[in-house]
Amino acid sequence: MSSSVQRALRILVELSSGPLTISELGRRLDVHRTTSLRLLRTLEEERFVRRSEDGRYRIGPLMAALAHEALEGLDLRAAAHEHLRALGASSGHTVHLAALDGDSIVYLDKVESRQSIRMYSYVGARAPLHATGVGKAILAHIDPQERGSLLGAPPYPGHTPNTRTDPGELAEDLARVVDRGWALDDFEHEEFIHCVAAPVRGATGRVEAAISVSAPEVTLDREDLLGLVDDLRATANAISNELGWSRT
Known part of the structure; x- marks a missing residue:
């Protein structure tokens, strides 16, 4: 040059x-x-x-x-896919990419687990905002007024005994998500599956999507799941960089 x-x-x-x-x-x-x-x-x-x-x-x-x-012209799924594959290969567990669609989240991409027990989720499937890791990772960064509109009137639908159906409890959980930079689905959507999730930002810094690592408790206990958080967040940051975001 x-x-x-x-x-x-x-x-x-x-x-x-x-x-x-x-x-x-x-x-x-x-x-x-x-x-x-x-x-x-x-x-x-x-x-x-x-x-x-x-x-x-x-x-x-x-x-x-x-x-x-x-x-x-940036394609979120295309920008994320190789990073998701790398995270799936290193963790050995199911990796999802999801984004807000109306009042729920929709799965945009999925990397299958190497374990014999597979999750039934699929690209295009929808899931609740308040009861999933990816949903909470996105919801935590939405303006409280808009958040209330998306969630509707409480109590929120319960999917398992662990689902946070009370607005106060959910608000406390979402505040923790913002503080630590990642969300935990503590068997809140499905009784035997837990996950950690992290937000993906676009060029303006706005949270555009989220990624997660999910696993049944029988194949990954709580301590080992939380041990994946650093790699998860590094992957989310790498995808965000692909979309033009830069931590300054």
Whole structure:
């Protein structure tokens, strides 16, 4: 790659964090003012940057349009699939990708367990928000008013004796999800299956989906399930990065 192209790309990266003057860009790129000006004029002609009345440069309309098109073209399932497969291979258990659809979650992808006991879930299946790990990982990051609209009037439907049907108990659980960065389905949807789940963020930082590792208690006890949390969260972060999110 030519030095001019590299410098032009670096200008765009620097401007992505906010407007800058020619002098500021020159210092950051460690190039002479005339070099910065020459590159900026070319980028301005092509509408990749624009100059404000105060003399500072910022990202231009064409760059913004390209970024929007790139984000619109991202396929959540495609971005996540190889990461899900890797997590399934390392854990040996069922891995799900799910997203909000109406007032429930829908499974977008699934990696089967290597164990002889398989889960009956399938891509396209729906499940409740308040009683699943992936549902709670998403629900915890939704505005409380919208959350109430999605859940409906309490008490919430019970699926097992462990389902949190009381709004106060559920709110406490969701607060823990936000604090620690992951959710636990403690046999709340199915009596013999538990899971851990983590949120997946899009480019704006908004939670767009969640992933989980699930297993019957007979094949994975509580301690070993919780031992998968670090790998689970690392996978969720990797998928989020694929979607344009960056922890800053």
